[in-house]
Amino acid sequence: MLLNTHTYYSLRYGTFSNQRLLSLAQQLEYQSIALTDINSTSATLEFMRIAPNHGIKPIVGVDFRNGAKQQFVMLAKNNNGFKNINDYLSDFLHRRAEEEVEIPSRAKQLSDTYVIYPFTSFEGETLLENEFLGVKIEDLNRLKFSSWKNRQEKLVIMHTVSFQNKKDFNTHRLLRAIDNNTLLSKLPTSEEGSEKDVFIPKEKLLEAYKEFPSLIENTQNLLDNCKVTFDFSKETPNNQRSYTGNEGLDFRLLKRLAYAGIPYRYKRPGERVMKRMEKELEIIREKKFVSYFLINWKILKYARNKGYFYVGRGSGANSIIAYLLRITDVDPVELDLYFERFINLYRKNPPDFDIDFSWQDRDDVTEFIFRRFKNTSLIAVYNTFKYKASVRELGKVFGLPKEEIDKLSGGDYIFETLDKLSQLVVIYGKYIEGFPNYLGIHAGGILISEKPIHYYTATYMPPKGFATTQFDMVIAEDIGLYKFDILSQRGLGKIKDGVEIVRYNHPNLPPIDIHDIKRFKKDEKIKGLLRNAEAIGCFYVESPAMRMLMRKLQVDDYLGLVAASSVIRPGVAKSGMMREYILRYRFPEKRKEAHPVLLDIMPETYGVMVYQEDVIKVAHHFGQLTLSEADMLRRGMSGKFRSREEFQKVKDHFFENCKNAGRPEEFTADVWRQIESFAGYAFAKGHSASYAVESYQSLFLKAYFPLEYMVATLNNGGGFYSVELYVHEARMKGGNILAPCINRSRAETVIDGKDIYIGFGFLQSLEGKLIHKIITERRRNGAFESLNNFIERISIGMEQITILIKINAFRFTGRNKRELLWEAYMKINKISFEENVYTLFKSPTVNYKTPSLPNTNLEDAFDEMELLGFPLCNPFDLLLEPSHNPLRAAHLHQYIGKQVTVEAYLVTVKRTRTTRGDTMYFGNFLDRDGHFVDTVHFPPVAKQYRFRGKGIYTITGKVVEEFDCITIEVSKMEHLAIIQDPRYAMQSKANEQLAAAKERRRTERQKM
Structure with missing residues (x-):
């Protein structure tokens, strides 16, 4: 009897989960209900999957609305009708991405659908065969005096269900206020549902319509005539069934490609390789995963043709067929990868292939997939309300001041002492926590379906410009649609760019074969980096936790690195088995302590x-x-x-x-x-092995071309650490770190020999279009000769040129940057956006006498901190009280078990919680010589001595050693003061001379 029900996937409107909606329907003795979320089919498949568990026949459709105003409800008679509804809704949602599109008051005629218009707002006189008017309980008195009273065959019950009770309705109003970005007190009633849209028992509903039995009968007929079914058994994948259009031809192609890949992967394949290959081929065919492999092969063939770097990982990396097809670079025979993790006869879903591309290449690969394969879409994710964000949103809705909102979201309160409004914010913040808030895009999931995507769901069009489902990957798998993961990561961009930078900076060297992993595994220099955890910038092995694990394990081979990549994951440490693994790895006699069954x-x-x-x-x-x-x-x-x-x-x-x-x-x-x-x-072992391959590629570049690799790291967004640490690492490896230069720098950081010029793109607030202008002009007409020459050739405002001068980008002129600032001020209007106009005759240059205002290296450091975020000098040079402490990281092994005090510059902090829920920290610092100092801050110390942001700290604590890894257990910590910004010391003098300069400038203009 319910033709219009909503879940909370009617975003920022509904309040029910599928489970709660169906449980209530069952309790209130409904045998069938129609789920019609507002402009959404996100909940539909999950609703259909679990409805039978509640003894309910699921009917599905969509409530088409403009804002909160209902235009009509569409119900699907069958699967074709559901597809038609999804096509229709998707058309609106796609067009809305580009323009304001409203849903009309009359629906388009679609086969296999029913359309129900609201009785009170319908203005027409006639209805088509599949169209009806929905009469609410409150409409019944009006119906008695309407002409539709004599045409009751076109009337059905329309009791909307959006809430269970008053609390749900209040929640709904809050959600609507959030959606409309308005105070609750100013929310228009036109943007709300009705307080009467609540669940009532079926008996009570029928009682309300007893004077109109035909409405009851008509409604039941609609429900009886609707039947949409999906197979949730997952017996057969619903991905594109055939790559070539013929499943037999698909298998022959797969087999041919596998055999063709043998010479590339194995010079002389043994019996083990051949048996494994034949076994996999047969099971892949039996499980109907052939097209899945071929589609991945095609995608990566395209990528190789374009010269794109990629890494294939996931459980599919356990497959020798994937290895032979060059989907992965992991040899499952060499690593003895567990076949049943990859595939077994009981597995219903295809193996996972996570394909990583450089962040620069991934979008092009995605475009290729959408061009090459039909029935393609991205997958959505449900971005839900998190408690802190919910409190902030609700605080704004209730009109609370920012200070109060900050206090509530931070949990810094005693509930009983809060005022009524603040208590409501907390109560409802917890209530809506976990509600879906808006649809996002899965990090890399793409569906390639046999049937049109709209057979299963409507799609919307996010800014990426690719149709995206309204359900997530879990729902997709429920229906037998398995995603292709096309992901991006910066590690591959670093490797690719690193190879190119080496070629540029060392033109006489032979080309690097970055895919020669077998040679890298045996390289002693790489082994040394691994053993000593000297892998800053290297993929997956640079983080503080991984650095410490590598030292503890003393890993220097491929298999050890593969294991470390998985041991570092949170679960192994949480189970307490990370320490046990290290013990058994380092000390063979400890292996006897393993349980015999598990050891076997x-x-x-x-x-x-x-x-x-x-x-x-x-x-x-x-x-x-x-x-x-x-x-x-x-x-x-x-x-x-x-x-x-x-x-x-x-x-x-x-x-x-x-x-x-x-x-x-x-x-x-x-x-x-x-x-x-x-x-x-x-991780799956094959997944870890894939990561280890990429680690070896980056380790090779770090071992032999550290400066070039650090430049590539900087230009690809760094990694675990901030830009500052990678600049520091380049300096530690012998690089000369130089501020941006007008005649040498580009948007990205560049290297010339050992000279590394920071890129213009690293300057905060410098405009991208200006950077492009500078580089283009320099390429066309040569280097800039002076500041005046630069101003004549580049249209620039005072704010932007100030950035360039303050960072010393005009140091090639040999002039003091304060003098340059004065000259720029005299020659540039404060706001100048017009392009420079070149004339036949140059105007004479007006030279102004500039005052003597020399700047110092310390002033430069503060300019660098302002514009780059860090100084290019040693930060210890900025201490208010110069450091005389001789203790360094290299000395700590001499003081194990003793209290020491060391001064160190903060790099990064990791916050964690003990088993009791107390906060503690792990710190990473650099000593004056640039070497790491690692610290542990247990809860009492963490509470007493807090981190105070970037800077140098005096750290006192006990030196401890575990598995050759040295840390300081901190007992006391102090943030050291730095010198006062010297730029302000000159401020008063500059102000006086500025007034005089303005007067001189006015006088000069009058003369001209």
Whole structure:
């Protein structure tokens, strides 16, 4: 009887989750309801999947509205009707991305659909066969005096359901105020739903319409005539079924490509390789994953033809077919990758291929996919209300002052002492936490479907310009649509640019084969970088945590790096097994402490679960689950299915099997704890191996061409650290770090020999169009000869030229930058946007006498801090009280177990929580010589001695060593003062002379 119900996917309007909506419908004895979210089909498939669990027949459609004003409701009679509705809605949503488009009052005629118009606002006199008027309970008295009373065959019940109770309605009003960016008190009633749009028992609803039995009958007929069905069994993927248009031809092509790849990958393939290849081919064919492999192959063939760098990873990296097709660069035979992690006969979804491209190349690859394959779309993500953001939004809606909002969002309050409005903000902030707020775009997921995407969902058009589904990847997988992950990362851009910069800076060297990973694995220089954790800027091995792990493990080979890439993940550390792994790796006698069953299952990792495969192995061999159940367990731990019944059944089965096998209950619980704590975070071994390949490429460049690689790192957005640290690293490797230069710099940082010129693009507030102008003019007409020559050739305002002068970009003139600022002020109008006009005869240059105002290196440092964010000098030179402490990082190993005091410059801080929920920190600093000092700040110290932002700190604490890794357990910390900004010391003198300069300028103009 309900033809118009909403979930909270009627964004910033509805209040129900699918589960809550259906549970209430079941309690109130409805046998069927129609889900018609406002301009959305986000909830539709999930609604249809779980509705039968509540004994409810799902009807689906869309409530078409302009804002809160309902135009009509469309219901799908069947799957074709649902597709037609999605086509129609998508057309509006796509056009709205470019222009203001309103939904009309009359619907377009679509086959296999019903259209229901609001009774009170319908202005026509006639209705088509599939069109009806929806009569609300409050409309019944009006109906008695309407001409439609005699045409009741066209009338149906239209009781809208958006809320459960008063609290839901209040929540709805708050959401509408947020959506309209207005105070709650100023929210127009036209932007609200009705307080009467609540769930009522079916019996009560029928009682309200008892005088009009034909409306009840008509409504039931509509419900009976609607049947949309989807197969949620996932038995067969719904991705594009065939690459060539013929599945038999697809398989022959896949087999031919696999055999053709053997010479490239294996000079003399052994029996193991051939058997593995044939086994995979047969299972890929049986599981109907052939086109999935071929589509990935085609995408990457295009990328190689364009010269794009890429890394193929994910569980698909366990596949030898992927290796032979050059989808990945990981040899599963060499690494003995677990076949069943990649694929098994029970697996319903295709293996994961995460393909990373440079951030500069990814968009072009995406465009190629949309051109080459039809039925393609991006996948949405649901961006939900987070508590802090919700409190901020609600605080604005209630009109609270900023100070109060800051206090509430920071949790710095006692609820009972808050005023009524503030309490409401907190209450409703918690209530809407987790509600979907708006649709975003998945980081890289692309669907390539056999059927049109609109068969499953409507799409919208985000700024990227590619049609995007209204559901997320979990819903897509529910329906058998598996994404292709086309991702971007800056690490590949660094490698690609690094190779090109080396070629430019060393033109006589032979070309670098950056894909010669086998040689890199044996390189002693690279091994040294790994052992000593000297990998700043290198992909995945540069973070403080990874740097410390590498030192503890003393890793210097490929397999060790592969393991470290997964051991570092949060779950392994959380389970306590990271330390256990390090112990067993470093000290072979400790391996005997592993449980014999687990050691037998995972001999390579000494009985410690390190990879995702280990979850499957332990679940299958230890917990005696089937491979299908084990894979479900692994997927469930990712968080996507953790709350689903099927996952709970697998968990129960695990414990039951262990009990039946006579395993001690306490030991079983501990194994489960390990699985649960890290399985969602750990990598597949092939995934880690793929990362390790990229790490080796960056390590090679860092080992042999550190300056060029640091320049590439800077130009690709850095990495884990700030720009300042990469500049510091380049200096530590012998580079001469120079401020931007008008005649040498470009937008990006450039290198000439060992001279590294910071790019114009790193200057805060310098306009991109000006940078382009400077470089273009310099290329066309040669270097700039002087400041005056620059001003004549480049149209520039005073604000922009001030930036260039203050950063010393005109130092080639040999003149003091304060003199240059005075000259610029005399020659440039404060606002100048017109292009310079070149004339046949040059106007005579007017030279002004500039006052003597020399600047110092210390002033330069403060200008650099203002414009770059950091000084180019040693920050210790800026201390108010010069440092005389001789202790350095290199000396700390002599003081293990002792208290020391060291001075160090803050690099980065990691905040974490103890098991008791207390805050503690890990700090990373640089000593005066530029070497790392690592610190630990336990809760009492963290609370007493807080970090005070960038700068130099005096750190006192005990030196501790663990697995050859030295840290300071801080007991006291003080932020040291730096000198007063010397630029202000000259301010008063400058002000006096400025007034005189203005007067001289006025006089000169009168003479001209």
